[in-house]
Amino acid sequence: MFPAPIQTRPRPAQITYQSMLPLALILWLLPLLAVAFFSVKPAVDFTAGNYWGLPSTFAGLENYGKVFFESDMPRYLLNSVLITVPTVIGAVALSCMTGFALGVYRFRGNLWIFFMFVAGNFVPFQILMVPVRDLTLDLGLYNTKTGLVLFHIAFQTGFCTLFMRNFIRALPFELIEAARVEGVAEWRIFWFVVLPLMKPAIAALSVLIFTFIWNDYFWAIVLTQGADTQPVTAGITSFNAQYRAAYHLMSAGSIVAALPPVAMFFLMQRHFIAGLTLGAVK
């Protein structure tokens, strides 16, 4: 293990390390803690110039209540869910199939198709902006959640295919061979042999894609406008315009907007990290 375990060090070093940990963490999260602190202060503190002193009253419930009951925030949150969940299902479903095809079969062009997905996934997506916006307009899907979902599915399929294909490559190929010898149809091999083995990959990808799509801002402002369709990342900017200089509400709003992926991360931590670090270890 590197660095050498702290337990092998002298006692003072251990105590220093133990006390540095929380300090370092507070320092690391300082900008975020400041926002959390703002979000429980009452409005009068800001008008009185009491920015960093203790809150004169605890206004957390009031501030978050306003965000949830007196603003468009719940609608934006709902929109985010309605955009994120179908994208996760669509992208994972498509990539299970493409990953299976590229991971199991040997045919000419296999690697080229795989590289097409990988390269497309690395592209700075701004190059897609003008044509994709145009395509969405032509399909009559501009400013609809469907339009946004379709694009997200297509784009995320690149990353998901990379992930799934590499995962399937690592599965024991003998299982598939054995099934073939038995004369099992290819789609049955996919459904009954490979798919059950892919559960960890599916879990990991689902959490990752959920976070990526929930946090998307660029495509939300390119393909949608207004509270009927926009997800919470785009909504937070109009929320802020509505409550300009009401820092306690803006802080509370930001925290609410950030919370779902955070919750997802803490609930599914192992899958999340397994997904992010796939390939970091050979």
Added chain:
Amino acid sequence: MTTATLPDTHADRGRGTWIRRNRQMLAPILFLAPGVLFFLLYVIFPIVESFQISFYRWDGLGEPQFIGLENYGELGSDPAFETSLWNNLKWLVLYLLAIPGGLFIALFLNQTVTGIRIYKSLFFFPFVISQVVVGLVFTWFYDPTFGLLNTMLEAIGLGPVNVLGDPRLATYGIILAGLWPQVAYCMILYLTGLNAVDPEQVEAARLDGAKGWRMLWFVIIPQLRPATFIAFGVTIIGALRSFDLISIMTNGGPFGSTRVLSFYMFEKALGEYGFRMGYGAAIAVVLFLIMLVFIAYFLWSMWRDEREARKG
């Protein structure tokens, strides 16, 4: 396909229908079709289309007018484009600091004391929240009247700094905000990598008297190569895609000093000064060509690995 393969339990190899005989060839095509078609429609064709549009003058509504290389000619004498290009370079170089930064924190946290798992998760936290929120958080952090940064500077007797209002500092301020989640990402890659470091090699090196920096440089870092490769890849991509933070924190200002190519192309194509799709596409093409260098490198390394995997 479905109907043809249904009675497979009574499969009689070699005498079935044409579909049955060719299913080894048909299956991958059918499994690939939906994903590939979707990807072609929304990703590959648009890339080609962007190249095409960049040769036209087009407001997004009327008839596009072919103007050849005029858009690219205009880029050459556009000071805003030059600023964006330089800023992209700054992003690329400074964003790479996330790699040593992440390694540093990973080394700091790679211990087994009580509660270390919670610490690791909380250090990773910034990566999970959206860049929009990161942007807001840092905008307030830098705020000249009440921001935490200036409150702290004041406490040690330094004057207020308006980071985002100063054209010389604004880009660096935004990059720093961007580094926050990116360092967290690299950290988690390295923590996973460190977990897999071969303990026997470390012990052997220790017996040989290696420790500290020499151990890190000659024994540990070479073993972290796969993690470094991924960290490098995601950091480059992240740097070239940077848009959200700029849009939230400065909207390109002050005086256009924080624009990068991705932001500038958005501004030109969909911004408030009218729709110049052709010009925006030309900017996007330049950005794509920069990225292409890296894409080629990534694909080349992956191809090399594939070949080795097949040999071994």
